[in-house]
Amino acid sequence: MNNKGFRRGSFQSSTSDEDMVEIAGGALDFSITDDDPPLDREMLGGFSLYNGGGMNGTSKMMDFLEEPLPGVGTYEDFNTIDWVREKSRDRDRHREIASKSKESTWALIHSVSDAFSGWLLMLLIGLLAGSLAGLIDISAHWMTDLKEGLCLSGFWFNHEHCCWNSNETTFEDRDKCPEWESWSQLIIGHGEGAFAYILNYFMYVLWALVFSLLAVLLVRGFAPYACGSGIPEIKTILSGFIIRGYLGKWTLIIKTVTLVLAVSSGLSLGKEGPLVHVACCCGNILCHLFTKYRKNEAKRREVLSAAAAAGVSVAFGAPIGGVLFSLEEVSYYFPLKTLWRSFFAALVAAFTLRSINPFGNSRLVLFYVEFHTPWHLLELVPFILLGIFGGLWGSFFIRSNIAWCRRRKTTKLGKYPVLEVLVVTAITAVLAFPNEYTRMSTSELISELFNDCGLLDFSKLCEYVNDFNSTTGDDLPDRAAGPGVYTAMWQLALALILKVFITIFTFGMKVPSGLFIPSMAVGAIVGRLLGVGMEQLAYYHHDWTIFSGWCSQGADCITPGLYAMVGAAACLGGVTRMTVSLVVIMFELTGGLEYIVPLMAAAMTSKWVADAIGREGIYDAHIRLNGYPFLEAKEEFSHKTLAMDVMRPRRNDPVLTVLTQDSMTVEDVEAIINETTYSGYPVVVSRESQRLVGFVLRRDVIISIENARKKQDGIVSTSIIYFTDHSPPLPPSSPSMLKLRSILDLSPFTVTDQTPMEIVVDIFRKLGLRQCLVTHNGKLLGIITKKDVLKHIAQMANQDPDSILFN
Numbered sequence: 001m002n003n004k005g006f007r008r009g010s011f012q013s014s015t016s017d018e019d020m021v022e023i024a025g026g027a028l029d030f031s032i033t034d035d036d037p038p039l040d041r042e043m044l045g046g047f048s049l050y051n052g053g054g055m056n057g058t059s060k061m062m063d064f065l066e067e068p069l070p071g072v073g074t075y076e077d078f079n080t081i082d083w084v085r086e087k088s089r090d091r092d093r094h095r096e097i098a099s100k101s102k103e104s105t106w107a108l109i110h111s112v113s114d115a116f117s118g119w120l121l122m123l124l125i126g127l128l129a130g131s132l133a134g135l136i137d138i139s140a141h142w143m144t145d146l147k148e149g150l151c152l153s154g155f156w157f158n159h160e161h162c163c164w165n166s167n168e169t170t171f172e173d174r175d176k177c178p179e180w181e182s183w184s185q186l187i188i189g190h191g192e193g194a195f196a197y198i199l200n201y202f203m204y205v206l207w208a209l210v211f212s213l214l215a216v217l218l219v220r221g222f223a224p225y226a227c228g229s230g231i232p233e234i235k236t237i238l239s240g241f242i243i244r245g246y247l248g249k250w251t252l253i254i255k256t257v258t259l260v261l262a263v264s265s266g267l268s269l270g271k272e273g274p275l276v277h278v279a280c281c282c283g284n285i286l287c288h289l290f291t292k293y294r295k296n297e298a299k300r301r302e303v304l305s306a307a308a309a310a311g312v313s314v315a316f317g318a319p320i321g322g323v324l325f326s327l328e329e330v331s332y333y334f335p336l337k338t339l340w341r342s343f344f345a346a347l348v349a350a351f352t353l354r355s356i357n358p359f360g361n362s363r364l365v366l367f368y369v370e371f372h373t374p375w376h377l378l379e380l381v382p383f384i385l386l387g388i389f390g391g392l393w394g395s396f397f398i399r400s401n402i403a404w405c406r407r408r409k410t411t412k413l414g415k416y417p418v419l420e421v422l423v424v425t426a427i428t429a430v431l432a433f434p435n436e437y438t439r440m441s442t443s444e445l446i447s448e449l450f451n452d453c454g455l456l457d458f459s460k461l462c463e464y465v466n467d468f469n470s471t472t473g474d475d476l477p478d479r480a481a482g483p484g485v486y487t488a489m490w491q492l493a494l495a496l497i498l499k500v501f502i503t504i505f506t507f508g509m510k511v512p513s514g515l516f517i518p519s520m521a522v523g524a525i526v527g528r529l530l531g532v533g534m535e536q537l538a539y540y541h542h543d544w545t546i547f548s549g550w551c552s553q554g555a556d557c558i559t560p561g562l563y564a565m566v567g568a569a570a571c572l573g574g575v576t577r578m579t580v581s582l583v584v585i586m587f588e589l590t591g592g593l594e595y596i597v598p599l600m601a602a603a604m605t606s607k608w609v610a611d612a613i614g615r616e617g618i619y620d621a622h623i624r625l626n627g628y629p630f631l632e633a634k635e636e637f638s639h640k641t642l643a644m645d646v647m648r649p650r651r652n653d654p655v656l657t658v659l660t661q662d663s664m665t666v667e668d669v670e671a672i673i674n675e676t677t678y679s680g681y682p683v684v685v686s687r688e689s690q691r692l693v694g695f696v697l698r699r700d701v702i703i704s705i706e707n708a709r710k711k712q713d714g715i716v717s718t719s720i721i722y723f724t725d726h727s728p729p730l731p732p733s734s735p736s737m738l739k740l741r742s743i744l745d746l747s748p749f750t751v752t753d754q755t756p757m758e759i760v761v762d763i764f765r766k767l768g769l770r771q772c773l774v775t776h777n778g779k780l781l782g783i784i785t786k787k788d789v790l791k792h793i794a795q796m797a798n799q800d801p802d803s804i805l806f807n
Contacts, residue, residue, distance in 0.1 A: 072700045072743060075297065077244045079679065080629060080786055083333070083768030085745070086298035093292070117290045118303075122341045124286050125307050126348025129279040133314035133349070134356030136260055136271060136278075141358070143264035144441045147207040148200070149182040161360065201433050204266075208429035209422060211265035215258040215511045216421040223254035227510040230255075230277025231330060232622040234308060236630045237280075238301050239332040240768050247284035247304070255281065259512040263441070265425055266432055268503040270442060270517025276311035276330070277512075279349070283307030298333070305331040306342040312585070313346035314353045315516070317364025321585030322346040328581045329619070332633070333768065367447035370591050373559045378546055380601055382534055386527055386567045387602040391609025393522060394574020397504060398614060402621050405508045409625075417510035424505055431502075437488075437495040442517045445495070449524040449564040450590075460484040460491075461528070461560075481536055489529060496525045508622075515618060519575045520568035527567020531560030562598070565590060570602040574610045577617035579603050629790055637761040639796045644753035646760070646792045647774040647782030656782055659683045661693050661724050666705060666738060667717035673698060682773055682780055683723050683744060690779040693723060695748035695771075701740065708738050750775050751784075757792065764789050 073089070075081055101111035142158040151162035159180055166177035183203040184196035191200075219226045225233075225246045233246055245251065259274050283303045287293040293300050308330050312322035323342045327334050353364050361368075408414045432438035437445055453462035463484025503518040535558040542557075569586045573579065583599045610617075615635070616624065623630045649656050657672060659681045672681070680698050685691040708715045714736030722739045730737060750773045751760060763769060764786060774782045791801035 072703055074699070075242050076699060077242060079242050080770050081240045081242065081297040081768070082770050083240060083298055084749070086296055090292075090296050090299055093296075114292060117292060118337075118341060119344065121283075121286055121290055121293065121303060122306055122345040123348055124289075125279065125283045125303070126310050126345045127352050128282040128286065129275075129307065129310045129345075130314050130349040130352025131356070132256055132278055132282070133275055133353050134358045136256060136263075136275070137353075137358035138356075139260040140263040140271065140441075143211065143260060144266070146264070147204045147266065148439075149180055150186060151180055153179040164360075204433050204439070205426065205429040208265045208267075208425050211261045212267060212421050212425040212511065213418070215261035215265065216418050216509075218254050218258050218261075219510055219512075220417060223251045224510075225251045226255040226258055226512060228508060228512070228622075229273030229514050230280070230512075231273050232619045232626065232628070234277060234280050234304070235330050235332070235619060236623060236628040238304055238308075238330060239630050240297075240301070241629055242297070247281045249281075249285055252278060252281035252285065255512055262511040262513060266429055266439075266441075267425055267511070267513070268428060268442070268499055268506045268518045268521075269511075270514035270520075271512075272312070272315035272516035273514030274512040275315040275514075276308050279307045279311030279314070280304050283310075301333065302335070302338045302341075305334055305338050306345045309342035310345040310349035312581075313349045314364070316585050316589060317350060317353070317368065318585040318588035319343070319346035319350045321581055321588050322349075324581035324584050325578065329576065329578055365443075365589060367443055367450050368589060368591070369447075369450040369452065369561060369565070371452055371559055371562055371565075371595065373452075373562075374594060375559070375562065375598060376557070379534075379558075380598065382530055382563065383566050383598045383601050384605050386523070386530065386563065387570045387573075387605025388609050389526055390523055390567070390570025390572075390574035390602065390606035391611075391613070392574070393500070393571055394519075394577075394606060394610045394618075395613035397500075397519075397575055398610075398616065398618050398621050400504045401507055401618070402625055404504060405622070405625055408508065421509050421511055424502070424509065428498075428502055428506070431498055435491050435494055435498075437491050438498055442521045446517070446521055446524050446564075446568065449492075449521075449528045450561050450568075452559055452561040460488040461532075463488075480539060481532065485532065489532065492525050492529060496522065496529075499525070507618075515575060516572060519572045523567035523569065523571030524564040525567075526571075527564040528560055530567070531558060531563030534558045534563070535560055562595060565595070566598050566602045569599050570606040573603040574606040575618050577607055577610065579607055629786055631761075631765050631786065631790060633765050637758045637793065637796075639757065641757040641792070641796070642753065643751050643755040643757060643760050643774050643784060644781070646757060646788055647753070647784045648788065649782055656780065657681060658687070658690075658780065659696065659721075659723070660686055662720070662722050662727070664721055665717065666715065666719045666721060669701065669721055670705065670717075673702060679785075680771065682748075682783065684780055692748075692750065692773060692775060692778070692780045694744040694746045695773065696723070696740070696744050700743040704740055704743055705738070712736065712738070748773050752776060753781050760784060761789055761793070 073085070097107075097111050097114055100107040102108075141160075142156065145159040149159070151157040151159070153162060153166075162180045163177040166179050182191050182196075182200055184199040185191045187199060188196065190196060223245075225243075225248075230246075233243060237243060237246065255274060255278055259271050259278070262269060263271050283306065284300065287300050287303055293303055305326050309319075309322040309326040312325045313319040316322070320343075323339065323346055326342055327339070331338075350364060354362070359365075408420075413420060437448075440448070448459060448461065451459070451461070453464065461484075463482040465480040465482050499518060499522050503515075503522070507513050507515055507518075538557045565586065569582055573582050576582070582603050583596060586599050587593060587596055620630075620632065657676055657678060659669060659672070661683055663686065678698060680695055681701075682695055683693045685693060715738055716735045719735045720730075720737050722737055723741055723744050725741060727737055727739060748771075749763065749767070749769055751763070753774050753776045755774075760772065763772065769786065771783055771785045773780060774784060795801045
């Protein structure tokens with residue numbers, strides 16, 4: 001049989017997740033009600049044969065099934081993996097290696113290298129993720145400053161590094177030096193006056209538009225999956241869904257380049273979320289170096305969980321926070337072994353970034369701060385108020401952003417991604433330039449807001465009236481605010497309004513966009529405003545009852561930077577619903593253990609307030625908006641429905657499509673495959689008895705039949721297919737039989753028709769099933785797929801059940 005659609009050469013390439021990037025650019029129609037899309041025969045890929053988990057009993061009739069069949073036991077794009085089968089395959093592989101290790105020295109070395117390969121992979125992921133994060137930090141810092149001017153002593157220096165090398169820099173004006181010139185100085189020779197201001201304004205907006213245009217064109221042209229933060233999709237992939245190309249090499253390259261461009265353009269977005277996607281791309285690509293991870297989807301997802309931890313580790317310089325983020329927020333399956341490896345990967349990634357030292361201050365992030373002033377119990381009241389604001393803003397942001405993204409999907413707006421990015425960039429740049437707090441990068445803004453004013457600080461936020469005679473140690477007493485502080489207050493209020501509203505329209509555009517930094521910026525601004533207000537209240541009214549016990553005149557009572565930090569944690573918690581990992585990330589940022597209680601109070605308050613308004617965090621909301629088949633483990637199913645209410649076929653539906661174990665011909669089976677789009681078929685003894693034998697995957701049947709036609713003589717359309725161990729003797733004139741026992745799953749999960757759906761939902765969640773068969777007195781009644789479960793949960797929550805389709 002000369003089948004042009006079946007190419008051995010295509011097998012190896014299709015095992016990687018990078019060969020189907022172009023699918024994201026097209027319109028995907030998943031309106032079929034089945035679990036999987038129809039099989040694309042051009043994509044039949046070369047993977048190892050699965051011989052475990054109930055699929056024992058290799059045939060003696062079919063020689064070609066004695067060898068690993070390319071493609072058997074693998075999955076198509078946009079399908080869910082079978083966790084039980086993948087874990088069973090890994091156990092079989094491990095048992096085989098362990099038994100052979102006693103036979104020879106070479107086998108023992110192979111066994112040791114197999115055990116060590118996981119740690120080696122973590123080392124490589126940490127090194128690559130840390131290196132890319134350092135490259136992104138350095139490039140983004142330089143390109144952000146490029147919008148305002150250029151360094152004459154070396155164009156590759158950013159503003160800060162340029163003035164470090166100058167001998168004419170004064171401490172008060174450390175950001176001004178003759179080596180750094182603004183665009184007006186370069187073009188017209190001077191930087192003063194209205195025309196110079198307008199020229200700098202124009203160049204700022206022009207560079208912002210150029211950077212964002214490059215970013216959106218690169219994403220659209222080379223890697224459509226490189227847009228957004230990537231965390232909703234990574235959560236879905238870690239739950240067992242397959243999106244080929246999402247973690248591929250093109251996505252990694254384009255995401256790294258466009259992330260620098262997007263951050264440098266001044267858009268209200270951060271690089272922290274996309275760094276998780278970048279780290280997971282590193283993990284997925286490096287998995288292909290090791291057979292154990294290349295051929296097993298469940299093992300690969302353990303690696304991706306660890307890679308996500310490394311991503312957060314380099315984003316915030318918080319290795320422990322990264323591990324907890326992976327555990328709390330993104331991972332679906334997180335065994336103890338993965339916890340240790342995540343810790344190692346996060347450690348290596350942080351160490352690599354520290355070695356690169358991208359900010360030149362031996363810190364892993366730009367806004368690292370250290371506070372020394374203790375906080376007082378009464379300050380918990382404003383901290384809790386910040387938590388309430390964080391919860392309210394988080395809920396407002398999620399609802400507004402999801403409404404805008406839904407509008408983008410359902411109207412003509414979605415057809416013009418380049419125009420949308422340019423318009424939002426232009427509005428952001430035009431409104432940002434006049435205000436120094438929006439003109440600077442968001443990380444620098446957060447750094448400024450977190451800063452505790454000392455004697456050597458000369459920013460507007462630290463322009464206090466100095467009327468004291470002495471100080472005790474490093475702490476300055478509370479002082480009256482000077483004109484610079486009041487100017488900074490109203491500028492920060494304007495910056496807050498811009499950040500609150502522009503972030504709604506920015507997150508979800510077709511450029512890489514993280515949400516951590518904009519959320520922290522909103523909270524830090526509100527926290528700093530409240531902190532300065534509390535500080536002035538304590539200064540002018542230190543004799544009030546609430547201050548008299550602990551805040552005497554001339555003491556350092558209130559730290560506005562601490563309020564900014566608590567506010568940042570509260571807003572980030574309100575948007576993402578993180579708790580434990582958020583607190584750990586924040587205290588790793590500040591190096592202060594004594595501020596854990598304020599952070600915990602704000603994080604829990606923001607989560608409670610936000611959960612009272614809407615249960616979903618931003619990532620879960622985007623998962624539901626996109627229709628990803630993600631079964632949330634945190635939500636309880638409390639409805640009293642039964643398996644028979646959810647299974648297919650329903651009443652008045654056509655009967656369930658099944659294969660019989662020994663009475664169907666190749667032609668009959670091919671007709672069923674052509675007429676239906678199901679991902680697999682139950683195998684029964686006969687149509688009359690409906691007694692269940694096992695379950696076989698559509699993809700495996702197609703590959704096995706095509707291979708048999710090519711390799712086994714006498715296989716024709718009238719050949720009988722047997723799923724049994726022993727086949728009856730056939731007359732000499734009859735065609736050869738085709739035995740497919742080895743691809744049959746003899747232990748499919750079954751429940752009875754009276755099983756409560758809450759138990760069925762738990763089985764799907766905890767075992768990661770693709771489908772479950774429903775029986776009554778041992779006879780097959782129907783089937784429940786993961787998509788059926790998701791649709792039923794949506795229906796019970798009064799949502800549109802047809803929204804659970806990959807879009």
